[in-house]
Amino acid sequence: MTKMIFVVLIFGLTVAANVQAQITSRYTDLAAEKCKTIELTDDGGGSYKGECLGVAGYKLEVIDGDLRQTVNIVSPNRKVHELKFWEFFGGFSSVGPRAEWRLKGSKPIALIVRFNVSEDPEDSNKLTSYLLVAKITDAATCVTDTIKPSRTQNAEARRAADRSRSLPCRKKDSFR
Numbered sequence: 001m002t003k004m005i006f007v008v009l010i011f012g013l014t015v016a017a018n019v020q021a022q023i024t025s026r027y028t029d030l031a032a033e034k035c036k037t038i039e040l041t042d043d044g045g046g047s048y049k050g051e052c053l054g055v056a057g058y059k060l061e062v063i064d065g066d067l068r069q070t071v072n073i074v075s076p077n078r079k080v081h082e083l084k085f086w087e088f089f090g091g092f093s094s095v096g097p098r099a100e101w102r103l104k105g106s107k108p109i110a111l112i113v114r115f116n117v118s119e120d121p122e123d124s125n126k127l128t129s130y131l132l133v134a135k136i137t138d139a140a141t142c143v144t145d146t147i148k149p150s151r152t153q154n155a156e157a158r159r160a161a162d163r164s165r166s167l168p169c170r171k172k173d174s175f176r
Contacts, residue, residue: 025101025103028052028060030052030071035050035052036052038051048062048063048065050062056107058074058076068093070084081136085113085115088146091119099113111133130149131157132146133147145157145170
């Protein structure tokens with residue numbers, strides 16, 4: 001009987017540990033009307049900087065300039081991690097309406113953002129919709145992967161985000 005109780009107790013602790021370590025998702029709205037406007041100008045092509053609520057003390061900044069957008073991750077200590085999406089693709093671009101945080105417990109480990117890019121010089125309205133994955137670690141917060149459009153794009157992005165901790169930061173033009 002004591003052996004049975006011990007086995008049940010060990011099993012219960014193992015299940016509890018696995019649940020605690022489970023990776024989940026939470027979302028942040030990136031639309032200008034859902035974020036606090038920090039900067040807005042009409043100079044040149046115009047520019048915008050908005051601050052959006054995140055998770056666990058993190059925030060996101062949406063930056064728009066010259067018809068291109070990117071996202072910065074702002075850590076709880078106010079350190080800004082520039083993701084520089086516009087360096088990976090040359091065309092006009094915009095981020096999607098929300099970002100997906102991947103969390104282990106309550107700690108963010110990665111961010112997934114839809115990134116719509118005009119890649120056709122003949123038709124700037126024709127967009128390719130990528131998912132960009134950024135890891136969030138104490139050592140580095142940066143873009144690690146880009147997921148091309150497919151039927152399984154969302155699942156692929158989540159898998160890439162969940163393993164991003166071990167991936168290197170990508171450099172400019174490294175996704176082509």
